[in-house]
Amino acid sequence: MSKHALGAIIPAAGLGERLQCVGSPKPLVKIGGLTLLERTIRTLRLGGVDGKIVVVVGHRGDEVSKFAASRKLDVVIVTNPDYQRGNGTSVMAGLDHMPERFVVAMVDHLHPPQSVKTLLECEGDFVAAVDTKPSFADVEEATKVRLEGDKILDIGKKIPEFNAIDTGLFLCHRDSLRELVPAQDEALSWNTVKRMWLASGRQIIACDLQGLPWIDVDTPEDMAKAIDVIMSWAPSGKDGFVSRNFNRHISRRITRLLANTPTTPNQISIMSLLLAVAGSLLIARRAYVPGGLLVQLSSIIDGCDGEIARVRLQQSNQGAIFDSVLDRWADSAVITGMALSSESRSSLVAGSLALSGSLLVPYSRARIEAELGQIPSSMLSIGMTRDVRLALLAIGSILRKPRETLLSIGLLSNLEVLRRLLQLARAS
Amino acid sequence: MSKHALGAIIPAAGLGERLQCVGSPKPLVKIGGLTLLERTIRTLRLGGVDGKIVVVVGHRGDEVSKFAASRKLDVVIVTNPDYQRGNGTSVMAGLDHMPERFVVAMVDHLHPPQSVKTLLECEGDFVAAVDTKPSFADVEEATKVRLEGDKILDIGKKIPEFNAIDTGLFLCHRDSLRELVPAQDEALSWNTVKRMWLASGRQIIACDLQGLPWIDVDTPEDMAKAIDVIMSWAPSGKDGFVSRNFNRHISRRITRLLANTPTTPNQISIMSLLLAVAGSLLIARRAYVPGGLLVQLSSIIDGCDGEIARVRLQQSNQGAIFDSVLDRWADSAVITGMALSSESRSSLVAGSLALSGSLLVPYSRARIEAELGQIPSSMLSIGMTRDVRLALLAIGSILRKPRETLLSIGLLSNLEVLRRLLQLARAS
Structure with a gap:
């Protein structure tokens, strides 16, 4: 060339x-x-x-x-x-x-x-x-x-x-x-x-x-087929366990419907945040089942913004940053709601652990990407990806186990951050 | 060449x-x-x-x-x-x-x-x-x-x-x-x-x-002078207000003493985290004054790891990542301690706001750096840098105003994150 x-x-x-x-x-x-x-x-x-x-x-x-x-x-x-x-x-x-x-x-x-x-x-x-x-x-x-x-x-x-x-x-x-x-x-x-x-x-x-x-x-039939073809362009190789096996199957159907409307990816990111906030308010008032369901719905909808952006060939760095910051706010809201639902001091400590861990898994990744250009594959999340954390929160809420849920998420996600730091130390 | x-x-x-x-x-x-x-x-x-x-x-x-x-x-x-x-x-x-x-x-x-x-x-x-x-x-x-x-x-x-x-x-x-x-x-x-x-x-x-x-x-006198010369290499242009006008004056003296010992930058990062955790435990038990002082000391010591790394010509990406993740844990501990010290529900909400804001200011920056290579100067923190947040926590603790402190930090830092998102939207 x-x-x-x-x-x-x-x-x-x-x-x-x-x-x-x-x-x-x-x-x-x-x-x-x-x-x-x-x-x-x-x-x-x-x-x-x-x-x-x-x-x-x-x-x-x-x-x-x-x-x-x-x-x-x-x-x-x-x-x-x-x-x-x-x-x-x-x-x-x-x-x-x-x-x-x-x-x-x-x-x-x-x-x-x-x-x-x-x-x-x-x-x-x-x-x-x-x-x-x-x-x-x-x-x-x-x-x-x-x-x-x-x-x-x-x-x-x-x-x-x-x-x-x-x-x-x-x-x-x-x-x-x-x-x-x-x-x-x-x-x-x-x-x-x-x-x-x-x-x-x-x-x-x-x-x-x-x-x-x-x-x-060439024909209206082709138009209907085209949207499926375009959806097949979207990569989903990096999805976590829950996303790959559950969320994506639903989010893709929603995306297929939304794609033909004027909805923008950023609007979907905001919608996903609002659903999470609504869920957290319900959970804080101990409406555990509807709250947990809203949290999982928010997690599903969170897949749609990226899908719509890919369908419209308009993925952007700005959109990715916007989505990821809103996701962190959503995580914070849900965890806070759950910590407030149970008034014990131990729930609050568990909530704080879950909040810091949920924010530090993506933070440590972003810092590694910012310093090293990309994250070595050995340092990718091994379990505590966002889809998994939100699914645990949703299930824990539905089962009415706020403290246990927060404690497990807090321990597992902070351990994952610690594992990254140790791998980094070993690599240097 | x-x-x-x-x-x-x-x-x-x-x-x-x-x-x-x-x-x-x-x-x-x-x-x-x-x-x-x-x-x-x-x-x-x-x-x-x-x-x-x-x-x-x-x-x-x-x-x-x-x-x-x-x-x-x-x-x-x-x-x-x-x-x-x-x-x-x-x-x-x-x-x-x-x-x-x-x-x-x-x-x-x-x-x-x-x-x-x-x-x-x-x-x-x-x-x-x-x-x-x-x-x-x-x-x-x-x-x-x-x-x-x-x-x-x-x-x-x-x-x-x-x-x-x-x-x-x-x-x-x-x-x-x-x-x-x-x-x-x-x-x-x-x-x-x-x-x-x-x-x-x-x-x-x-x-x-x-x-x-x-x-x-050439002489022992030169050796004493040399350490000052080397300290002058360390850039400090990006420091926040408290760091520039207060912390650096003390941290440089500490660094000058530590530089001649085998202490490594990572050990200092860990020491700074432990001081913050100790401070947070005191604050949680309402020992507000010693707790607040330890938090400020931790913030000062946090300047020394980078200084020592620069004095030893061993700044590394790994060290920077390690330090920044430990800083986030320290922030989480102090905020949690303060939220626990006052048992009102509103303090807990304020604590959650402060925790998410304190983690999202650096998170949004890291995401922007990871996506765009570097952060546009217009998106740098305008006030809520870490030195300022910790100084507010220390002062708020000494003044026995946990709820007000958490609420102001929570609002100001989340507003700063929002400002970044709006600037990003305007730039795209």
Whole structure:
């Protein structure tokens, strides 16, 4: 890869006939609360496109332009008056804005950022991201590809033999493309451009995405399927025991519902805090069962903010900090409520132990990350992750055992902090 | 600067006559709990010397070699049987181990790492770090230098005119030095080598340290002065109000005493925690005055661990993490003690607020540092730094106002956390 900036063209000029019933022009159709256009832009940026992004508009182009301006999208809008002659003319219309190398990304193909990263690792004057193991795409409707090794031999909607499909993502070379396609006023689909390229004796290199979860959105049915595909992008490898085996199964359903509303991740973080505070007030008044249930609900909802952020491709450091500080306030409230529910002095000491331990497990981790860049895997929590602590609080509350619960959480979490310190001492 | 590894020679072979009364051979004389030899090595490493360091021994060389081996110092020991012919022979004895460019650092000159960094920014085949504004060195005893611009015209102990002094730190070129000094068996001091260099028509470039706090240690009086010089290296710019105006004045005196003992920074961190726990037990039993005093003492002692680490040139990420986690335990103990001292329910809520706030001020900072690399200066604590919180706890205890104290600390520190979150939201 050269070190020059990499541009991108997003052809977004077509009719999108089968989605017209939705009302918005196709680039502005929302999936999981985010328009196809914004998704494509964020995916390109997260995937490594650092230069200019051109959006080529045609059908209902005014609406798309206005939207881009109102959202202050960091793109250049180019209008293609000839869009009805095919999406090849839209790519050509953006060419003058492009640096030497650029990506072409169809606005109706939803890709995880990893697809773009994979594409950018391939070399060639014309690289097409293809998929030999498509999991979600409608193979019937797709553009098919015949491969031999990483060379494309044939490409088209109706080729007789194929062993991969086209994923709507390409890496192109400006001057070669300009040389190949003379100015003309015939119909020109992007597939035609690819066939012209092959016919001229040039090579199209196939970059195999090997089943990465992407999908082509053409119909309302595709829209429903797309949200599941996007949800599958969210990693959950670092979840604690309770989260992995219980909370996530529910939070993902809630996220699927919330994703299509305007709810923001920060709003969900606040909602989770408020539920915890409500739970703590109930527990303090010895309404142990409803209080414990609210605490567990808060813990479940706490998974949704990160999920929504990932679904909308808008994970941010700020959001992560905000969420983690609110989580600490929620923990403090629940533990305080539980300590207040039992008026014995020993409960108060247990409560203080639980409070300091619950805050010091994440504190020690944050300090280690701040000083060392990342936490060595041997120092990760072995048991007292937040999902586990909150589940213990919820169960302890329902069982009406405030003191025992606080004492176990206090001892176990402080021991976990001590274990980190000892490992740190051993490592130095 | 070339990208090749930079070596260093530490001539450590001399008699050190005026320090013989101390008992140890001069390189093993301790200042602030660390031998001159270890100081010189750490200063070179912290200053940017990344290649081989050779220690040339002579007088009582066996003891120095054994010490280096027992401490597993990362150096090569070279014995100079001719050390009595002068320290120039010691530099020449280390030459075969050196890469093209290397530093010469006298073992009895204590420099802050910044001196080495400054030296390495200068270019030339022979660069001498000089000082036009010496603050601590004994000018009478020093090697004098006559400068014109950055060129050295004359150098020696007894030159008629001078405008700077030699600081015992040099950047040299191996082959030029080998060419200049033939193998011979005459007396050869390092000053003679410098004069031969000038006499041959070559240039010595002066690199002016401009009053950086370095000192030459030759006598027991110098040793006493040296500890003050070293203490002046410790930055204290980030201290809170109470620390800057009160704690530091006392902690520096304590550090000065502790520095010469084998006490480690981590032991001091633990001592500070134990004092806080003792204070909290007293406060919980309503022994408010002695309890409050112990809390303030703990806060003062908490300054000493970092000071000792800086005096010994051994600041580490691990030490910083260890100290900060122990500080949080100390805070938790004091607040819990105070909440228990007054049995009203409102004190307990205030205590919980104070505890969460006291842990969340540093937690939010650590999270911001972990996510953003560093904390924007606008988000630094504006009032509720740890020294201030502990001083409020100590005073509140002495005044027998546990509830009011906890409530103010709880409100102010949680407000500070909220302010950080709002600033973060505004920045994104």
